[in-house]
Amino acid sequence: MTCSRPLLVVTPTLGRSPWLHRTVTSVAAHAGQHTAHVLVAPPYVVPSLSRRFPQCTVVVDSVARGVYPAINLGLAGAPDPQWQWFTWINDDDELKPGFVRHLARALVHDGRRMDATWAYGQVQLSNGDADDLGRLAVARRPADILALAQSGVNPLNQQGMLAPRAWVDRCGPLREDLAICADVDFWLRALVGGAKFRFDSETVALFRLREGQISADVSRHREEFGQVVRALSWHPRGAAARWIARVRFRLGNAGVYAGRIQRCGWKGGFALLEQPVRRSS
Numbered sequence: 001m002t003c004s005r006p007l008l009v010v011t012p013t014l015g016r017s018p019w020l021h022r023t024v025t026s027v028a029a030h031a032g033q034h035t036a037h038v039l040v041a042p043p044y045v046v047p048s049l050s051r052r053f054p055q056c057t058v059v060v061d062s063v064a065r066g067v068y069p070a071i072n073l074g075l076a077g078a079p080d081p082q083w084q085w086f087t088w089i090n091d092d093d094e095l096k097p098g099f100v101r102h103l104a105r106a107l108v109h110d111g112r113r114m115d116a117t118w119a120y121g122q123v124q125l126s127n128g129d130a131d132d133l134g135r136l137a138v139a140r141r142p143a144d145i146l147a148l149a150q151s152g153v154n155p156l157n158q159q160g161m162l163a164p165r166a167w168v169d170r171c172g173p174l175r176e177d178l179a180i181c182a183d184v185d186f187w188l189r190a191l192v193g194g195a196k197f198r199f200d201s202e203t204v205a206l207f208r209l210r211e212g213q214i215s216a217d218v219s220r221h222r223e224e225f226g227q228v229v230r231a232l233s234w235h236p237r238g239a240a241a242r243w244i245a246r247v248r249f250r251l252g253n254a255g256v257y258a259g260r261i262q263r264c265g266w267k268g269g270f271a272l273l274e275q276p277v278r279r280s281s
Contacts, residue, residue: 006034007100007162008083010074012067013091015045019208024053026094026206035100036080040070067214068174068182075173084115086163092213093159094206096124103162106200116166117196118187121204123157125260128210134260135203137253139245142197147237147245149188149229152222155249158183159205167195179214181224185231192234 009027013020027037037056041049042064049058059077061070071088089095103119125133139145139155148155167190174182191197237245250257 006036006080006083007085007087008036008038008075008078008080009095010038010040010071010078010086010088011091012040012061012070012074012088013045013049015041015049017091019092019094021052022094023089023091024056026096027089028055029097030095030100034080036078036083038074038078040074040077065176066179068178069176072173072176075168084165086165086168087158087161089159089205092208092210094208096202096204096206098202099162099204102200102202102204106198107162116164117198118164118167118190119162119198119200120156121160121200121202123160124203124206126206126208128208131263133209133263135256136207137249137256138199139249140199140201140252141245141248142199144245144248145197146188146191146234147242148249149184150237151242151246152226152229153246153249154184154225156184156187157205157207159207160203161187163187163190167193178224178228180217180221181228184225185228188228188232192232 007030011020011023011027017023024037024039027035037053038059039049039053039056040059040061043060043062046058046060049056057077057079059073061073063069067090074088075086087095099121102121106119106121107115107117120138122138123136125136127133136157138157138160139148145155163186170193171186171189175185176182178185187195187197
């Protein structure tokens with residue numbers, strides 16, 4: 001199955017990433033599904049990016065206030081106002097070939113397409129050398145997402161998400177005062193507002209660990225995550241519900257943990273972000 005409506009992908013970039021070509025190529029692979037790819041970049045690299053990637057729309061970010069303001073600019077500068085699905089991907093990450101196919105499959109329930117539903121899948125970890133470091137843990141049961149977030153567990157990965165326009169418009173722009181967790185705030189606001197999420201078990205995106213990336217600031221990551229969770233007005237899940245959700249999360253990701261231990265040793269998700277590793281020979 002393919003996604004029958006236009007997909008908008010936004011990539012903030014300074015134009016210096018050695019993996020930007022791979023990022024753009026991974027998005028272009030979905031051109032058959034009417035994908036629009038918007039690059040948001042500072043003025044001095046816009047001409048060169050337009051020449052390198054004529055299939056993309058390049059939006060000028062003259063202020064360069066950060067990733068999330070750039071994504072908001074990309075949303076506003078989309079070339080096709082009729083887009084119906086949205087995701088963003090950094091200039092060192094990639095969409096897998098099955099991104100559209102698998103997540104479109106997740107959006108079908110009892111033979112009917114659920115156009116106002118968010119979809120998410122598995123995300124592969126890689127380093128700068130493209131070594132496979134396993135996958136990121138993810139909530140396989142969407143009903144556990146809020147309880148996990150309230151427990152301090154990040155249950156989703158932005159690289160593997162597909163957001164419907166109805167909820168992008170309803171949630172409004174990404175928070176520009178956050179440096180790392182505006183994506184968490186974005187989908188949590190949707191969940192608290194009543195959005196439905198569906199999961200597909202396939203690996204749909206690649207997240208590359210590299211030195212200097214802002215998500216490697218683990219203390220700030222934790223601080224922002226807690227700030228986002230505390231700021232939302234929602235009914236807290238009970239201690240038992242949170243415990244059960246954590247147990248299900250760990251059991252559901254047992255294979256993910258085993259694969260990562262085999263490749264990287266005893267490193268948790270935050271430790272991998274803090275100190276990117278090379279796969280041993």
